[in-house]
Amino acid sequence: MALVRVVDVDDDGTGTTGTIHNNAWLQLLNDSIDTALAASAPATSAPTTTGTVTAEPIPAGTGDLVTYHTNATLKTIQGMVAGLPGQRWTHVSKGAGQVDFAHLHASGTALGKCKLFATTGLTSLAAGSGVAVFQYDATVTQWRLVSHEQGAWITPTFAAGNYTANAGTWTLAAGDVVWNAYRLTGRTLEWAFRLATTSVSNAGVVLSAALPGGFTAAGAVYQQTRSSDNGAAVVAGFANIPAAATAAQFTSTLVGVGYAISTNTTEIAGRISVEVQ
């Protein structure tokens, strides 16, 4: 914001013409600077909203914006109120609830959809530790993600349907997930998991687990796992995520042998790094 310009004609020394550069004149100048600085200072907000938001309210201000999300439970942002060209808006998770952003979501306001690095899944701020910075692109009326730090790794809510077999069933209860957490950096998904005391209904099957966060893989990935087939000694297993897949496929050995029938004795653990769309 430009300072208010006034015509200034230097006094000729008589004290009767032009502008006398006295204290009053200096204060006038300082006030003008103060007004401009105040206008460009970050405007902040601290909403407690939870659930789905299609147009996140914008803090009032023409400078940088900061929103401290203090939601107690999950908040999913599908769009944000339009900003000024080039304006930056920092989102800080400060509450007990996670904050998710959806990429160009159809329900998000047309003047402020979120353009994210990962175009599938949800880009998250872990509760109390994640930060994201967006910049408003007035040409396409979108908030572009320019910086993102998820903060803590995120453990997705257990869903038995995320675990399947190519024949029969792969049965898990919530307690079988010893750990399952992920971290998104740009378009790289890091996923660490250990699934133990699981049950397999058919012999020789390939087991599948959905990628956390609802992401879709970009290219194919092969990765080693720690595998115990029906209580047998732990060996190196194999995980395969085909291109454009939404799940990892597991075999019990590196050469691709399927898993045997088991009751509470099949275990798979690993850490997978995969590029997502």
Place this chain on the structure above:
Amino acid sequence: MAAYQTVTTPRTTPTDLAGLLLALRTAVAPDVGIQVLDLQTYTLKKNTPWTPAEIAQAQTAIDTAPVRDDAALDVDQKVLKALVLGLWECIPNPTLTKAQLRARILAIWRTL
């Protein structure tokens, strides 16, 4: 309905998991599964609620399970077992039983 029971043991040696699983399934229930969380913490799973007697049996089984034998783990890899047993079957009149053959291989393995 899956039921879990965490058992801590004072022992500081790793257990022979295959043997422990067999012992638990014999002593407690045929569907017991094991999650080893660390050297002294085991979470056990079965599909019916745990009774105090079963928890006590599980505790004893873990506390007294044989120590894991790393040499045995190596020798008992599926592919090695299959090779050895396949060779054994090719011998017309073997002088050793399969169990004796395994013991002999294990002894040789330990000297390597």
